[in-house]
Amino acid sequence: MQPQPTxxxxxxxxxxxxxxxxxxxxxxxxxxxxxxxxxxGQSFGAICAKMGNGVWxxxxxxxxxxxxxxxxxxxxxxxxxIGSGVITNAxxxxxxxxxxxxxxxxxxxxQDAYQPGTKILLESMWATHDDEEVRENYTRxxxxxxxxxxxxxxxxxxxxxLKLVPDARRGKNMWVLGLLCQLYNRDIEIAADQIRHTxxxxxxxxxxxxxxLLQGGFDxxxxxLDFLYDLPPTLGGIDQVVMNGNEALSLGIIxxxxxVCSMYPITPATSTSHHLAECFERAGGLVHQAxxxxxxxxxxxxxxxxxxxxxxxxxxxxxxxxxxxxxxAVMAEMPLVIINxxxxxxxxxxxxxxxxxxxxxxxxGQPGDTPKIVLAPSTIEECFQFVILARQIAEAFRTPVFILxxxxxxxxxxxxxxxxxxxxxxxxxxxxxxxPQGLNPYEWDSSNGISKRPIPGQRGGEFTVTGLxxxxxxxxxxxxxxxxxxxxxxxxxxxxxxxxxxxxxVYGEDHGxxxxxxxxxxxxxxxxxVDRARAExxxxxSVHLRFMSPFEPDLAxxxxxxxxxxxxxxxxxxxxxxxxxxxxxRRYAQLAWVLRARTLVDIGCFSNxxxxxxxxxxxxxxxxxxxxxxxx
Amino acid sequence: xxxxxxxxxxxxVPDKYYSTGDYEKGVAxxxxxxxDHSVLSAVQKLCQEKQLxxxxxxxxxxxxxxxxxPHYMKTYGFHGLHGRAFPVAEGVKFRRPDLNVxxxxxxxxxxxxxxxxWIHSIRYNMNLTxxxxxxxxxxxxxxxxSPTSPMGTISNTHPHGSVLPPxxxxxxxxxVSNVSFVAQTADWLPGHLYATIKAAHEHQGFSFVxxxxxxxxxLPEEAKKMxxxxxxxxxxxxxxxxxxxxxxxxxxxxxxxHDPADIHQARAYSEDPEMSYLGLYYRDKTAPRYDLYGAHNxxxxxxxxxxxxxxEFDKFAV
Ligand SMILES: Cc1ncc(C[n+]2csc(CCOP(=O)(O)OP(=O)(O)O)c2C)c(N)n1
Ligand code: SF4
Ligand SMILES: [Mg+2]
Numbered sequence: 001m002q003p004q005p006t007x008x009x010x011x012x013x014x015x016x017x018x019x020x021x022x023x024x025x026x027x028x029x030x031x032x033x034x035x036x037x038x039x040x041g042q043s044f045g046a047i048c049a050k051m052g053n054g055v056w057x058x059x060x061x062x063x064x065x066x067x068x069x070x071x072x073x074x075x076x077x078x079x080x081x082i083g084s085g086v087i088t089n090a091x092x093x094x095x096x097x098x099x100x101x102x103x104x105x106x107x108x109x110x111q112d113a114y115q116p117g118t119k120i121l122l123e124s125m126w127a128t129h130d131d132e133e134v135r136e137n138y139t140r141x142x143x144x145x146x147x148x149x150x151x152x153x154x155x156x157x158x159x160x161x162l163k164l165v166p167d168a169r170r171g172k173n174m175w176v177l178g179l180l181c182q183l184y185n186r187d188i189e190i191a192a193d194q195i196r197h198t199x200x201x202x203x204x205x206x207x208x209x210x211x212x213l214l215q216g217g218f219d220x221x222x223x224x225l226d227f228l229y230d231l232p233p234t235l236g237g238i239d240q241v242v243m244n245g246n247e248a249l250s251l252g253i254i255x256x257x258x259x260v261c262s263m264y265p266i267t268p269a270t271s272t273s274h275h276l277a278e279c280f281e282r283a284g285g286l287v288h289q290a291x292x293x294x295x296x297x298x299x300x301x302x303x304x305x306x307x308x309x310x311x312x313x314x315x316x317x318x319x320x321x322x323x324x325x326x327x328x329a330v331m332a333e334m335p336l337v338i339i340n341x342x343x344x345x346x347x348x349x350x351x352x353x354x355x356x357x358x359x360x361x362x363x364x365g366q367p368g369d370t371p372k373i374v375l376a377p378s379t380i381e382e383c384f385q386f387v388i389l390a391r392q393i394a395e396a397f398r399t400p401v402f403i404l405x406x407x408x409x410x411x412x413x414x415x416x417x418x419x420x421x422x423x424x425x426x427x428x429x430x431x432x433x434x435x436p437q438g439l440n441p442y443e444w445d446s447s448n449g450i451s452k453r454p455i456p457g458q459r460g461g462e463f464t465v466t467g468l469x470x471x472x473x474x475x476x477x478x479x480x481x482x483x484x485x486x487x488x489x490x491x492x493x494x495x496x497x498x499x500x501x502x503x504x505x506v507y508g509e510d511h512g513x514x515x516x517x518x519x520x521x522x523x524x525x526x527x528x529x530v531d532r533a534r535a536e537x538x539x540x541x542s543v544h545l546r547f548m549s550p551f552e553p554d555l556a557x558x559x560x561x562x563x564x565x566x567x568x569x570x571x572x573x574x575x576x577x578x579x580x581x582x583x584x585x586r587r588y589a590q591l592a593w594v595l596r597a598r599t600l601v602d603i604g605c606f607s608n609x610x611x612x613x614x615x616x617x618x619x620x621x622x623x624x625x626x627x628x629x630x631x632x
Numbered sequence: 633x634x635x636x637x638x639x640x641x642x643x644x645v646p647d648k649y650y651s652t653g654d655y656e657k658g659v660a661x662x663x664x665x666x667x668d669h670s671v672l673s674a675v676q677k678l679c680q681e682k683q684l685x686x687x688x689x690x691x692x693x694x695x696x697x698x699x700x701x702p703h704y705m706k707t708y709g710f711h712g713l714h715g716r717a718f719p720v721a722e723g724v725k726f727r728r729p730d731l732n733v734x735x736x737x738x739x740x741x742x743x744x745x746x747x748x749x750w751i752h753s754i755r756y757n758m759n760l761t762x763x764x765x766x767x768x769x770x771x772x773x774x775x776x777x778s779p780t781s782p783m784g785t786i787s788n789t790h791p792h793g794s795v796l797p798p799x800x801x802x803x804x805x806x807x808v809s810n811v812s813f814v815a816q817t818a819d820w821l822p823g824h825l826y827a828t829i830k831a832a833h834e835h836q837g838f839s840f841v842x843x844x845x846x847x848x849x850x851l852p853e854e855a856k857k858m859x860x861x862x863x864x865x866x867x868x869x870x871x872x873x874x875x876x877x878x879x880x881x882x883x884x885x886x887x888x889x890h891d892p893a894d895i896h897q898a899r900a901y902s903e904d905p906e907m908s909y910l911g912l913y914y915r916d917k918t919a920p921r922y923d924l925y926g927a928h929n930x931x932x933x934x935x936x937x938x939x940x941x942x943x944e945f946d947k948f949a950v
Contacts, residue, residue: 046950049950050950240949240950241945241948241949241950242948242949242950247948251941251944251945254937254940254941254944255941259930259932260723260726260727262723279940279944280929281929282939282940282943283932283936283937283940283941284929284930284931284933284936285929285930285932286726286926286929286930288723288726288926291748291751292748294716294719294749295716295718295719295749295752296719298712298713298716298718298719298720298722298723298749299720299723299726300723301712301720301723302710302719302720302721302723302725302726302727303723303724303726303727304723305710305720306690306723306724306728306731307727307728310727324713324716325713325716328712328713415950418945421937421938421941421942423938426937456687456688456690456708456724456728456731457687457688457728457730457731458687459686459687462686462687462706462707462708463708463709464691464703464705464708464709464710464711465710465711466711467711467712467713468711476703
C-alpha cells in the first residue's frame with residue numbers, strides 16, 4: 001500500500017492539526033490479554049527506533065494465567081517510552097494511554113502509572129454494550145478518570161475497525177498503531193514496512209488487511225484528534241538491534257561459544273532458554289531442561305568439567321536450590337557461568353515483579369567461604385556483552401562467574417548498536433592434548449591463585465575432583481596448613497581479577513554534596529534523576545557498579561569526595577526514621593551493607609520493594625530530601 | 633579393539649596396553665571385609681579387560697563410603713555431592729559421548745537424597761554404567777536407617793528397629809518409563825559380580841546394577857547371614873541374559889530361566905518377598921537415549937555460529 005494523504009471523511013470534523021514538539025513521551029496500551037496490545041507497542045517502538053528516536057518498551061503482564069476478561073487481573077499491555085535522544089528506562093507517569101476497555105486503566109492507576117493530565121484514549125464500544133452493567137461500569141469509569149484529573153477521549157476503535165475487517169478484536173491493535181503513528185508524526189512508509197516485517201510469515205492478504213487498518217487508524221487520528229506531537233529524532237545513522245535483556249543474554253551465550261545451557265523453568269529467567277533452544281539448533285549446542293535446579297547446575301558442572309564452560313540460568317527459588325553445587329564449583333574450581341534473573345522474593349515472592357534482592361545471597365549465600373566473581377549488567381547491551389566476558393573470566397580464573405540481572409532488564413526492550421561478533425569471543429576447542437608431566441591438577445600460582453585444569457580425555461591428567469578439601473595434587477587433606485593454603489588460593493583469584501578492573505566512571509562531577517550508588521537495571525533511572533537534580537542546581541552525581549565481587553577499585557576514595565553517599569536499590573531496607581528501629585538495628589539495602597563494610601563510609605540507602613522499576617522522579621525526590629531537608 | 637581383525641593375518645597393535653595396575657590408585661580405606669573392596673577389584677578387572685583408556689574413563693560418585701570409589705581408580709573421577717552423582721554424570725556424558733562414564737552411588741545417596749535424580753536418570757537412558765552399592769545402611773555417617781534397611785533394623789536413628797517397609801530399588805526402577813537395563817548381583821560372588829558389571833558396561837544405555845553389599849562394620853550379623861543364605865537366592869539364567877561360569881552357577885541352589893525381554897516377569901521377580909533373584913531382570917536395547925539426542929548437535933564450527941548470530945541480529949535489526 002502506498003502512503004496516502006489523509007483525507008477528511010464525510011461528516012467528520014476536520015480539526016486544527018498543529019503539532020506540539022516534545023522531547024520524550026510515555027505511551028501505554030492496555031487491554032485484556034490476547035488483544036495484541038504488546039504487538040502494537042513493540043511495532044511502534046521499532047518504528048520509532050528506525051526513525052532515530054530513543055525507545056524503551058516494557059510489557060505489562062497479567063498477574064494470573066487465565067484471568068476472567070475485563071478484570072484488573074487480566075490487564076495486559078505495554079509501556080513505550082520514546083524520546084528524541086537515548087531512553088534508558090521506563091520513566092515516570094504515562095502521558096498517553098490507549099485503553100481497550102475501561103477496567104484496564106484501574107490496575108495501572110493502583111500502581112501510580114498515571115497522573116493528572118494523562119490522556120486516556122478509551123475504546124467507546126462499551127458505552128452501547130448489551131449488558132447494562134457493562135454500560136454502567138463504563139460511565140462510572142469515565143467519571144472516576146476525570147475526577148483523578150485525566151483527560152478522557154472516547155475513541156470508536158471497534159466501529160472504525162469493523163469498516164475494514166469482520167472481526168475487530170483481531171485488528172484493533174494495528175488500527176491503534178496507525179493512530180499512534182499519526183499522533184507522533186511517524187513516517188507511514190516505515191510503519192508499513194514494519195507491518196510487512198511483523199507479518200512476513202503470513203499471507204499477502206493478512207498483510208494487506210493490516211496495512212489498511214494501519215492507514216485507517218492513521219487517518220482517523222488525523223481527522224479527530226486535537227492534539228498531535230512531533231518528536232524530532234536525534235539518533236540514527238548506526239545499525240541497531242532491539243531486543244529484551246533475556247534475548248540479549250541468549251545471544252550472548254551463543255556469542256560466548258558456550259554450548260550447554262542447563263536449566264529448570266522459572267520466571268523471569270525461562271524465556272532466555274526458549275530463544276536459546278531455537279538458536280542452538282542452528283548454532284550447535286543444547287538446552288537441557290533438568291528435573292530440578294539442583295540437577296540443572298549439577299549437569300552444567302559435569303558438562304563444564306568435561307569440556308567448555310556451561311551455563312545455568314535461574315531465578316531466586318532456583319538459586320536457593322543450587323547453593324550446595326555452587327559451593328562445590330568454588331571448591332573444585334570449576335569454570336561455570338551462573339545467570340540469576342532476579343525477581344521479587346523471598347520464597348516464591350513476586351515472580352513477575354522487579355527486585356534486586358539476591359545480591360547478598362549470591363555473594364555470601366553458601367556455607368563456608370566461597371569467593372566468586374559476580375557481574376551485574378546495567379543495560380540490555382551489557383546483558384549481551386557480559387556473558388561473553390563471564391565465560392572468559394570463568395575459564396581464565398577457573399571459577400564460577402555469576403551474572404545478576406533482573407526482571408526489569410529481562411523484559412525491557414531497548415535498541416543498541418548492532419554487535420559485530422568475532423571468533424575470538426568463542427570458547428577455544430576443548431584441550432585434549434596430553435597433560436604436561438609432573439603438573440598437578442591444582443598447581444596454584446601464588447600470585448593469582450590460578451591453576452590449569454585437566455579435562456577428561458587428556459592423558460596423564462587423571463585425577464578425582466572432590467568437594468572435600470584437597471591439596472595441589474587434588475588429594476583429600478584436612479591438614480591445617482593445606483586448608484589455609486587452598487582457601488587462600490581460591491580467594492586470591494578475586495584479588496588478581498580486581499587488579500584488572502578500572503575505577504568506575506562517575507556520572508556528573510567527581511565531587512559534590514551527594515553521590516548515588518546503583519547497580520543493575522536502575523542505571524537509566526538514576527542517571528535521569530541526577531540530570532534533573534543537577535538542572536535544579538543540586539550537586540549530585542552517581543556511580544553505577546557493574547562488578548559486585550570483586551568491586552571496581554578506588555570506591556572509598558571516590559566516596560570521600562562527597563558529603564553524603566547513598567545507594568539506590570530495589571530491595572528492602574528499614575526506613576531511617578522508623579520509630580521501632582534503633583539506629584544500630586537498622587537493616588540497610590543490600591549493596592549499602594556491603595559498601596559500608598568494605599569502605600567504612602557511612603553510606604545510606606534509598607530503597608523499596610514495590611516490585612516496580614525505580615522511577616526517575618522517586619529518586620529525584622529522594623535526592624531533594626537528602627540535599628535540601630528543610631524543603632522536604 | 634584387541635586381537636585379530638576380520639582379516640586374520642593382520643594384528644591390531646594398540647599404542648598402549650593397560651594392566652590392572654594401570655587402574656589402581658592408593659590403598660582403599662574401607663573396613664576389612666567391606667563389600668566395596670570386591671566391587672573395586674571387579675571394576676579394575678573390567679577396565680583392564682576392556683582396555684578402557686584411563687583418560688577416557690570417568691567415575692562419578694556422590695557421598696558415602698561407597699562414593700569414595702573414584703579416589704581408588706587411576707582414571708578421571710568426580711566425587712561430588714551427596715545424592716547428586718547422576719546430574720553430574722549426565723552432564724559429562726551429554727557433552728562428551730566419547731567418554732566411558734560410570735556412576736557409583738550408595739543406597740542413601742541414590743534412593744533417598746538423590747531419589748529424584750535417580751528416577752529421571754532412568755528415563756533419560758544415557759549410556760551410563762550405574763553401580764548401586766546397597767548395604768542397607770548409612771555407613772559413612774555411622775549406622776542410620778537407610779531406605780533399604782529391612783523393617784526392624786536396629787540403627788542409631790531407630791534404636792528399637794526401623795518402622796517402615798524398605799524401598800525396593802529394582803521394583804521401582806522397573807516401574808519407570810524408558811528403563812533399559814536392570815540387574816542384581818552380590819559383592820561376595822565375584823564371578824557373578826564381574827559378569828554382571830561387564831554386561832552392564834556392554835549395554836548401550838542406562839545400566840542399573842543393584843549390588844547387594846556387606847557392611848561388616850555396622851551390620852556384621854546381617855553380612856554373615858546374607859553370604860551363607862542360599863535358600864533365598866535364585867540365579868536368573870537365559871541365553872540372552874548374563875552368562876556366568878559353571879563354578880559361579882554351582883554356588884546357587886535355585887536357578888530359573890528368565891527372558892530379560894519379559895518386563896512383567898521381571899517385575900514379578902522383583903516383588904517376590906521371599907527370594908532375591910540375581911542376574912539380568914530386564915533389558916531393552918531400543919529405548920530412546922538422551923545422550924544420542926545430545927550428541928546430535930555438538931561440534932558446530934565458528935563459521936556456523938557467526939552465521940546464526942548474524943541471522944539473529946538481522947531478525948532483531950531496526
Ligand atoms: C547434603 C548432605 N547431607 C548429609 C550428608 C551426610 N552424609 C554423608 S554420607 C551419608 C549417607 C551415606 O549412606 P549411603 O549412601 O548408603 O552410603 P554408604 O556410606 O552406606 O556407602 C550422609 C547422610 C552430606 N554429606 N551431605
Ligand atoms: S562402614 Fe560399612 S560400608 Fe563403610 S567402609 Fe565400613 S564396612 Fe564398608
Ligand atoms: Mg549405604
